[in-house]
Amino acid sequence: MPVVRHPVPRSVNWWYVTGSATLMAFILQVVTGVALATNYVPAPSAAYDSLNFITNHAEFGNVLRGMHFFGASAMVILVLIHMTQVFLTGSYKYPRELNWLSGVLLLALTLAMAFTGQLLRWDQNAFWSTVVGAEQIARTPILGPALTELVLAGKTVGGATLTRFFAIHVFLIPAIIFGLIGVHLYLAVHHGVSEWPEAGEPVRKATYRERYHRLLRQGVPFFPDAAWKDVVVMIVVVAAIIVLAIAIGAPSLGKPADPTIVQAYPRPDWYFVWYFAVLALSPPAIENYIILGFPLLVFVALALIPILWPTGERSLVRRPWAPAVVTIPVLLVVVLSVEGFKAPWSPALTTLLSEPLPQPVVTNLQPAGLKGAQIFQFRGCRACHGIQGSGGNKGPSLTTVGDRLTAAQLTTRIAAGGGGMPAYGGVISPAEMQVLVEFLQGLRSPSHEPPVTPLAP
Amino acid sequence: MSQEPVAGEQNRRQRAPGGISRRELFTRVSVAGGGVIAALLAVPVVGYLLGPLFDNTPNNWLDLGPLSDFPEGETREAQFSDPSSLPWAGDTAQTAVWVRRGNGEDFTIFALNCTHLGCPVSWLPGARLFLCPCHGGVYNGDGSVAGGPPPRSLFTYRSRVRNGRLEALSRSLPTV
16 A cells, blocks of 8 residues: 555644544444444334334444434534634645535535434434425525425425435435545645645745655655554544443434424534524525525635635734634634524423423412413413523513513503514403513512602603 | 657547548547436436426325314314325324314414424414424414514415315425
């Protein structure tokens, strides 16, 4: 295998291991995926049961599922780390532009694998994620309905949908990934591993190759001089995935996918939670452009990087803006993910249906106030409004609403709605309104005077 | 690329007057042959994958239950099973809907799917609202949007009453 002994520059260091780490995660996904496929049945009538069998009965099944799950997370994280490293060291520049472009495609395919893989779990989350995905595709101009039918393999999510996703997840996308990794690795060896950037040594198309080949003459063979670092990191990647798989295990299976169970709270796996937040927070007027245009924009922008800036300085000393280009999107994704996990825009249906009002709220209530509390619960107010931390965050917290609003103001607000709140005038009877307002009036901070009703002019 | 002479370079120059050389002929035959193979494979495979587009299974009237299941002035969940679904469709052959009954035989059958991105809306009888669990969509009892991102009111199914039973006409996944 003379190819593994290809020369690399002496400046190759620990930062160069991220690609190998990603490749390791991919190999692990292939191996565990093939193993899982020997027991998984990709039909809606059996998928969930077969996963149950893999998780609870098959030898090492739970660990294998866990490895495939954490391997997927590792894959997404490592691809992004690898890209960040290549971007920060300017290694995407001439003559390695095609390495970057093939890498961008591999990122897109990795995310496609993550999404289709989540659907194969075929629990409630998977079923409704399929629907949400299909609804986004349906927004495509003109082709929308046809594309949706193609993706679902029918008019609705049904028997043919899961087999289609299975074929895409285990045959189609992996085949393309194998091909692209081949190109990616061939190019890496063909152009050679980039040398560590030095300030004041910009890439010039006319001189770069000659300079690089001079460097290689004093280089070292990739194997074993540089490869041992890759092996160390690959061991760490595999060990971390196995430890997580054993310690935490595979994600628990939710309820089996059943379109008749209305009480579903679909959430994507963590790597798409930020996008879930984007979908909730987009202004409706421009939402179509965001759903269809944003992913396109991101990948076009990534692809344009080596085309627009193929030459010039690679060192961070001369590219001080580069860390900001990485940091800003990362921060954005983190902030959106935090919002996505909290989902304050979602009504707290589970709390409403399963938790009583906090004890301190209902003790010492007068009969009318107690009736009001029942109305508050029955009319579903808690789905959007929290009291002492229990209930939704869609509307303002009502823990001390008695300090802020008078009885008249409360009545108007409830009856007429406004600011995102539906009007309850036609739903709540005057008698109910009276006790409800009495209850809300009683919600005060311990040392607060009641608000003074302004005198009528 | 390489400037070395290719073996048989002589051959290439042996053009018949007004014709093409042997090598040129081989090139064209090979490329055309590859194209033929690709086309032979593509027709059945692509046609097979595009199959769902040509599926003309008609929509069926499906039973939702006796009228007595749906009290006047109330909104209830109902389910139907699509007989045209694949044998291995399992639970996905079932569809749930929200049935709102006004006076007499005035029925509105709402699709479960939020018009924003398709999540299943829940009916809160106390609040008389449909709430979506995903991105915060809220609908009034008549299906109109009360808040959140949905671009339009809830989708509906066509309904009819036959022999004292409510029926809905099946439809594809409703999309904006």
